[in-house]
Amino acid sequence: MQPALGICAAVLLAGAAGAQQRIEPSEGLEPSAALALPLLLDFDISADGRRAVVAVATGNRSTLFLTAPGARPGRLTEGRRWDSAPRFLGEGLSIVFVSGRSPRGDEPETGRLFRLEPGGEPEPLTPPELEIRSPAPSPDGERIAFLARSRPPDRRRRDRRAAPGTGFDVWVLDAASGAAPVRWSRSPGDEGAPSWSPSGDRLAYLADEPDADRRAVAISSGPDEVAFLPPADEAGRPRGTPAWTPDGGGLAWAAGAACSPQCGEAGDPGYDELRFADAEGDTASSRLLAADGDLSEPRFGPGGEEGLELAWLASGRGSRRIHRARVNRGDGGRWELAGRIRIVTRGAGIHEGLRWARDGSRLFAVHESAAFPRDVWSFPVAGGRERISETLFPELDVRTFSRPERVESQAADGPVVESLLYRPVRSGSGARDAPLLLLLRGARGAGWRTDWRDGFDPVVQLLARRGYAVLTPGLRGSRGRGDAFAEASHGDWGGGDLDDLVAAAEAAAALPGIGPDPPCLLGVGYGGFLTLAALARHPDRFGCGIEALGAADFERLHRVLDPARRSALERSLGPLRGNLERYRRLSLTGEGGRITAPLLSFHGEEIPEAPFAAKADFLAELRARPSYPLVELHFRGDMGRALLRWETDRNAVHAFILRALEFLSLHLPTG
Numbered sequence: 001m002q003p004a005l006g007i008c009a010a011v012l013l014a015g016a017a018g019a020q021q022r023i024e025p026s027e028g029l030e031p032s033a034a035l036a037l038p039l040l041l042d043f044d045i046s047a048d049g050r051r052a053v054v055a056v057a058t059g060n061r062s063t064l065f066l067t068a069p070g071a072r073p074g075r076l077t078e079g080r081r082w083d084s085a086p087r088f089l090g091e092g093l094s095i096v097f098v099s100g101r102s103p104r105g106d107e108p109e110t111g112r113l114f115r116l117e118p119g120g121e122p123e124p125l126t127p128p129e130l131e132i133r134s135p136a137p138s139p140d141g142e143r144i145a146f147l148a149r150s151r152p153p154d155r156r157r158r159d160r161r162a163a164p165g166t167g168f169d170v171w172v173l174d175a176a177s178g179a180a181p182v183r184w185s186r187s188p189g190d191e192g193a194p195s196w197s198p199s200g201d202r203l204a205y206l207a208d209e210p211d212a213d214r215r216a217v218a219i220s221s222g223p224d225e226v227a228f229l230p231p232a233d234e235a236g237r238p239r240g241t242p243a244w245t246p247d248g249g250g251l252a253w254a255a256g257a258a259c260s261p262q263c264g265e266a267g268d269p270g271y272d273e274l275r276f277a278d279a280e281g282d283t284a285s286s287r288l289l290a291a292d293g294d295l296s297e298p299r300f301g302p303g304g305e306e307g308l309e310l311a312w313l314a315s316g317r318g319s320r321r322i323h324r325a326r327v328n329r330g331d332g333g334r335w336e337l338a339g340r341i342r343i344v345t346r347g348a349g350i351h352e353g354l355r356w357a358r359d360g361s362r363l364f365a366v367h368e369s370a371a372f373p374r375d376v377w378s379f380p381v382a383g384g385r386e387r388i389s390e391t392l393f394p395e396l397d398v399r400t401f402s403r404p405e406r407v408e409s410q411a412a413d414g415p416v417v418e419s420l421l422y423r424p425v426r427s428g429s430g431a432r433d434a435p436l437l438l439l440l441r442g443a444r445g446a447g448w449r450t451d452w453r454d455g456f457d458p459v460v461q462l463l464a465r466r467g468y469a470v471l472t473p474g475l476r477g478s479r480g481r482g483d484a485f486a487e488a489s490h491g492d493w494g495g496g497d498l499d500d501l502v503a504a505a506e507a508a509a510a511l512p513g514i515g516p517d518p519p520c521l522l523g524v525g526y527g528g529f530l531t532l533a534a535l536a537r538h539p540d541r542f543g544c545g546i547e548a549l550g551a552a553d554f555e556r557l558h559r560v561l562d563p564a565r566r567s568a569l570e571r572s573l574g575p576l577r578g579n580l581e582r583y584r585r586l587s588l589t590g591e592g593g594r595i596t597a598p599l600l601s602f603h604g605e606e607i608p609e610a611p612f613a614a615k616a617d618f619l620a621e622l623r624a625r626p627s628y629p630l631v632e633l634h635f636r637g638d639m640g641r642a643l644l645r646w647e648t649d650r651n652a653v654h655a656f657i658l659r660a661l662e663f664l665s666l667h668l669p670t671g
Helices: 031-036 458-465 496-509 526-537 554-560 563-573 580-586 616-623 639-643 650-667
Strands: 039-045 052-058 061-067 082-088 095-100 112-116 130-137 143-150 169-174 203-208 215-222 225-228 237-244 250-256 272-278 286-291 295-300 308-316 319-329 335-343 350-356 362-368 375-380 405-410 416-422 436-441 469-473 520-524 544-548 599-604 630-635
Touching: 031 458, 031 650, 039 082, 039 350, 039 362, 039 375, 052 082, 082 130, 095 130, 112 130, 169 203, 203 237, 215 237, 215 250, 237 295, 250 295, 272 295, 286 295, 286 308, 286 335, 295 350, 308 350, 319 362, 405 496, 416 458, 416 496, 436 458, 436 496, 436 526, 458 469, 469 496, 496 526, 520 526, 520 650, 526 544, 544 650, 554 563, 554 580, 563 580, 599 639, 599 650, 616 630, 630 650, 639 650
Parallel strands: 061 082, 319 350, 436 469, 436 520, 520 544, 544 599, 599 630
Antiparallel strands: 039 052, 052 061, 082 095, 095 112, 130 143, 143 169, 203 215, 215 225, 237 250, 250 272, 272 286, 295 308, 308 319, 319 335, 350 362, 362 375, 405 416, 416 469
């Protein structure tokens, strides 16, 4: 039976009209209901701070809504395309947004740029041959900066990726004149999202500095007028979008420490940092703050006599919380944090999209936790919080959702690893011990690493609802503990991170309430590779495996990837030339004969980041064994890419979940 995916997002946003799926509060999540839940993608706040525009994915499309606390939301677009990245223009309620095909995998939302006036219809602002993302209106709303690259018009409709060698550059257009957009930067790589200075005369963004092997903060005042802030010897790699001070005199950004293949080991934990530099002059940046977890999204509020107000996000123990503090100049003239750091949000969960109200009275961010999906919240400086959007079905009882507990483990000579364990929510004393299932999902938008975060995951809740104890391990290579830890598996795939995986499974299996059966593995993307590696290299420790879109032969993977994805692979393993032995050593070719546990493997015909050729020989080894229990399922076309971003094709994910549950019922029954 097909899932009911035609649910109107407006029903989930405080009662706008539309058909509604009935869910009994006592039932919890089932597959169709789990995948029918909307996903809030992005938002913006109006200049007066009273309204929000949100992009919400339902079905296989995304729709824009205008909403406010306690108000009935209004639908702005019809949800026939993938509408995303909404931004208010100036002081009014005019909106610009990106609309295009439904994205797949870890690709950012791209398409044409549109403008929408209150009560009107969307009008395109950019030609179809430009692929747009990351729009940023100027403070007065008169100009719009964005990232764009050329999209050849003769390409097949299903493959609108740019030609090899092109990248996203910064472009600017006049919001009122209708004149053609003008390119402000020219770089072979992708520039970072642009940010306007408060006066609207300059843009800051991250770019690859010419004639230097480094990423740097760039400031542009017009077409091809680019200056780079001078580097500091101790500065880490910048990331994210630089934030301007209220007077436009300085910039802050997040950075990760430089990392060798051995970083992240005991005695070399690495760190993340927030840095500050004057936007004028040639003084190198200085460090505002350092931490051993991820630091991101520094944002300045209005200044005052006591100095500037700075807010940022800091990660720790799977959560990402909002912090704020005063910033002023110290005795040496350098900017530094002043006074104590205030933690604005202390509960578990993930925050992102941080921004200030113009008057400095509150902060806004998207928040999600294990029991609540992504929604926009406001956080008054005086204390408290207020929900602005509501995307959870009102019929769902969150008491049926599993809250994770933390499990610590440590492999020999490795770092302490934190995992999240979601136990089934059961009542009564007769419930049997729960079988253990390890979920290893490739991080969305983060390349070749696994994801680990204390956020909302309907698939995890669904598996816990079915009676499984679901473990999501924070292996070496996961984000949340600084760049050094995130890159600790570089050049060592299937080495230290696999040791962490085995240690985490052993620690969880020893806990009370966990059944005696060998645990099963479910891995997608890089998690798929780890699933195959665990089954082949530790055949006595795991009872079954489900692998999707994984790889087993990295040499072959390198040869068949497109140039952009090949470059991302080389950032972890190095160029193939000079590192061929490493590529072959890390691969699983020839190890298929070691696997004894049953395997369910999912492939796709047209999935550029997970080509079937990268595991074809490995699976051929398994097929050559007549008695080995191998089940293979193929997605048509590129449908299988939805396993990397389930909101882009929920029918494909529904089929995957049903087959996975069927496989688990045979090889890891819950009773």
